[in-house]
Amino acid sequence: MKKDFNRREFVAGAAAAGALLAVGCGNGNGNAPIPGAASSALAAKPGGGPDLAVARGPDIVRNIGAAVDAVGGMAAFVQPGQTVGLLINVLGAIPASHTKPEVIRTVAAMCREAGAKEVSIIDWRYISRWEQNKLIEVTREPGIGFKHIDLENAALWREVEVPQGKVLKKTRMFEAMWEPDVFISLPLFKNHRGATFTGALKLVMGTTHPNDNRQYFHGSRQLEQCIADANTVVRAPDMIITDAFEVLTTNGPVGPGASIKPEKVVVGFDRVAVDTYCAPILGYDPAVSIQLKGAYEHGVGEMDLSKLTIREFDVA
Numbered sequence: 001m002k003k004d005f006n007r008r009e010f011v012a013g014a015a016a017a018g019a020l021l022a023v024g025c026g027n028g029n030g031n032a033p034i035p036g037a038a039s040s041a042l043a044a045k046p047g048g049g050p051d052l053a054v055a056r057g058p059d060i061v062r063n064i065g066a067a068v069d070a071v072g073g074m075a076a077f078v079q080p081g082q083t084v085g086l087l088i089n090v091l092g093a094i095p096a097s098h099t100k101p102e103v104i105r106t107v108a109a110m111c112r113e114a115g116a117k118e119v120s121i122i123d124w125r126y127i128s129r130w131e132q133n134k135l136i137e138v139t140r141e142p143g144i145g146f147k148h149i150d151l152e153n154a155a156l157w158r159e160v161e162v163p164q165g166k167v168l169k170k171t172r173m174f175e176a177m178w179e180p181d182v183f184i185s186l187p188l189f190k191n192h193r194g195a196t197f198t199g200a201l202k203l204v205m206g207t208t209h210p211n212d213n214r215q216y217f218h219g220s221r222q223l224e225q226c227i228a229d230a231n232t233v234v235r236a237p238d239m240i241i242t243d244a245f246e247v248l249t250t251n252g253p254v255g256p257g258a259s260i261k262p263e264k265v266v267v268g269f270d271r272v273a274v275d276t277y278c279a280p281i282l283g284y285d286p287a288v289s290i291q292l293k294g295a296y297e298h299g300v301g302e303m304d305l306s307k308l309t310i311r312e313f314d315v316a
Helices: 016-022 060-070 101-113 127-132 133-138 202-207 210-218 223-228 271-282 290-298
Strands: 002-005 052-056 081-089 118-123 145-148 158-159 172-176 182-186 191-192 197-198 241-242 263-267 310-314
Touching: 052 060, 052 271, 060 101, 060 241, 060 263, 060 310, 081 101, 081 202, 101 118, 101 133, 101 241, 127 172, 172 210, 197 202, 197 271, 202 223, 210 223, 223 290, 241 271, 241 310, 263 271, 271 290
Parallel strands: 052 310, 081 118, 081 182, 118 145, 182 241
Antiparallel strands: 002 310, 052 263, 158 172, 191 197, 241 263
């Protein structure tokens, strides 16, 4: 079953094939955002496709393929010879707490099939975390690179002012985020005791230095607002592929805890829109979410899903 709803008109010329390819390249050269400018991903959406594609079915690999195809296919975002950086969720040992190996493999394979010359996971977290959930094994597989960021090497970190920040005024983000031609976010949607939920917005904390996490994010006791603030200066992903297949509902972010199986994959370009769509999966009202409202007020993305084109369909 397929259904389209909330159809909207797109800008003139956006449906042209040439425009599709040009816009689909996203950030292209990996340039840093203008300091203080909201990093809304809406403008980067290829013309003619939905803002969100939601594939539901018992096979997460097939769901990923179907949802990416629904927004134009990976070749609309990754061109031959380009480099691709993947941001994933590493925390937690149980399957519902971290990005699944099959998700990483599938997305990497799709990027290589589109002609990417390099596909690498970018992360700073301690190798013990990677060994705990065995994600380290994925980084050793052919076709998947691993850029592990040294926490002590200052040259690998960028000091970032946050002009729009209500709570977060400065932080450090790893330079590697701005290096690849294409930047793809692979959040896992789940419960989070400190931030209510983890999704595309919260995953941005994975680009910041852990000392800043403790001092500015957790230390301020206003974690959700800090997440919203950080999203104004981070590099906007060219694509977001959210795993909402098996969702941790309690004791997040690492568990163990209860879980449910919505069996969904949500593909989009707007961090706010993706998380707004996913929030009800956990029974959360987006309208009362500090991180969602904060990011929306900063201009990071759209909370009003009635303004977007959403395509939902089942995958056999």
